[in-house]
Amino acid sequence: MARWLRLTDHRDVGTATILLAVVAGLMGGVMSLILRLPALDLAPSWRQAALQHGPIVMFFSAIPALTGGFGNWFVPLLIGARNTALPRVAAVSFWLSVLGFLLTLAGLLDPRSVLLLPAALHLAGTAMVLCSANLVATVFNMRRPGMTIGAMPVFVWSQLLAGCLTIVAIPMLVAALTLAGAAPAQQAARFLFYPGFCIMILPGLGMVGQIVSTFCARPLVGGRSIVVAMAVLATTGFLAWAHQLLDEGAASDDSLFGVVSMLAVIVPTLFIATSWCVTLARAPSPARALLARTPGLFSLGFVAVLVVGGLASLIRLANDPATAPLHDAVSLGAVFALFAGFYYWIGRMTGKPYPELLGRLQFGLLLLGVAIMFSGAPSGGSIAAAGAALASLSILVFALVVAVTLSRRARVASHQWGPGAVTLEWTIA
Incomplete structure (x- = not known):
């Protein structure tokens, strides 16, 4: 204690x-x-x-x-x-x-x-x-x-x-x-969109990039460029937020900076996702087979959410609700990245293997529930409620995964992620 x-x-x-x-x-x-x-x-x-x-x-x-x-x-x-x-x-x-x-x-x-x-x-x-x-x-x-x-x-x-x-x-x-002063939670949600986007998405990008590199048994294509893209993402996110704070309550109708800042956030994210896709395409077939494991599935879900959300934001950039698809992509992307990291590192954290079948079941339920919830159905309707129920069921499955993992006596195999697991957390006890 x-x-x-x-x-x-x-x-x-x-x-x-x-x-x-x-x-x-x-x-x-x-x-x-x-x-x-x-x-x-x-x-x-x-x-x-x-x-x-x-x-x-x-x-x-x-x-x-x-x-x-x-x-x-x-x-x-x-x-x-x-x-x-x-x-x-x-x-x-x-x-x-x-x-x-x-x-x-x-x-x-x-x-x-x-x-x-x-x-x-x-x-x-x-x-x-x-x-x-x-x-x-x-x-x-x-x-x-x-x-x-x-x-x-x-x-x-x-x-x-x-x-x-x-x-x-x-x-x-x-x-x-x-x-x-007033309505602090709503103020936080509005003020924190751009920096919160970067603070949530940057660790997710790094986590999924680490998984893709390990599973493909090769460095990420354009490794240095990915770091530069993440730095651009952090810088432009902060500048866009500063502009938002300065213009809060102003009568200006000029949205040029907002459009440019949104592009500067979306484009680096799509560049990083493209780099991952190229890395996956160049990986040998035995290495790509690891993507069918639960961390790989959640990583692919993270990529899909970012690409769909980024493209939707680009398409709707000229309209007033342009940030809505990006907001959903950030929130959902963070969830998929968190689960990808959990399944990737849970063996290192506990020394015990997770139940693969339950992990895949959780991914399927969460992906289906998210797709239904954000399919355009009214938020208070029965369709959206069904999607929310599936997503909630996936969380219950996750709780079962944690319980089963911690109760197991078996030890996780060394280098469980194959020859690509060469970073220090796998090579040093």
């Missing part, structure tokens, strides 16, 4: 953060499902509370899992470090997230407590900044001898870029929320 209270090891911090993200994600998923069930006639106060599922998932599930969870777990391993640079800071970051989540629950149970949700978002933002500062310091100061910046795996690069963006953007977001 004392070990889990101190949390001085990066793996313990990562595991605890992933558990918190699972709880917050389940809560946000239930709230989203409630909104999509037409038979429920909620009181206005409870419906208003359920509308907060977006910020809850973003602040306490998606971003913490991608950075504080998988970032704390695998960035030190991938650069050959024994721990993060600031292990106590990592522990403080986690407990601030827990406190922020508890305040969020209290604010939802008592909608009259107008100060609880802003306080929770402040704590979550502080936790994100501390976590990112720790990871950035780890990358710059804890690399093993001989590992240069250019030799770092793509996942480490993605965490570095997302961390730098978090350190710059989140303090300004917290200040903006403090000045905004």
Whole structure:
């Protein structure tokens, strides 16, 4: 028990953060499902509370899992470090997230407590900044001898870029929320779209890129260009957000910058997805067979969501709701990337193999549910409710996967992902 209270090891911090993200994600998923069930006639106060599922998932599930969870777990391993640079800071970051989540629950149970949700978002933002500062310091100061910046795996690069963006953007977001005062959750969702897009999508891009490279047993095509594209994505996302803040409430009708910034976000993402597709096409057939495993399926789902969402945003770029397809692509892409990373690294994290059949079943249910929910059907209709039910069922299957994995006595085979598993987390015990 004392070990889990101190949390001085990066793996313990990562595991605890992933558990918190699972709880917050389940809560946000239930709230989203409630909104999509037409038979429920909620009181206005409870419906208003359920509308907060977006910020809850973003602040306490998606971003913490991608950075504080998988970032704390695998960035030190991938650069050959024994721990993060600031292990106590990592522990403080986690407990601030827990406190922020508890305040969020209290604010939802008592909608009259107008100060609880802003306080929770402040704590979550502080936790994100501390976590990112720790990871950035780890990358710059804890690399093993001989590992240069250019030799770092793509996942480490993605965490570095997302961390730098978090350190710059989140303090300004917290200040903006403090000045905004009213409706802090809605303000957070609106203000955080562009930086939140990058903070969520960058670790997902790095994670899926790592999986594609491992399964194809070859480096990614255009490896350096992918890093440059991620840097462009982070920079343009931040600049677009700054422009959005400066123009908030202005009478300007000029949308040229918005169009250019949207293109600057979409084009690098599509370039990276194209690089993955070329890498897959050039991989030998035995290596491509690994894509039929659960991490490969979720990675392909991530690519499909990004490509479809990016192309839909390009087509609708001239219309007012141009950001809607991109928003859906980011949210769903983060979910697929998280599950891809979980199934890819769960053997390394627990030493036990996951049930492959259940993993594929979860992927099928989630993909079908997502396709139905975002097929254009009305959000309160029975079709959308059926899709939400399938997606919810996939989460129950995921819980069963976790239970079965942890209960197994068998140990995972060494180099379970074949000859392409050459990064340090697989080669160093």
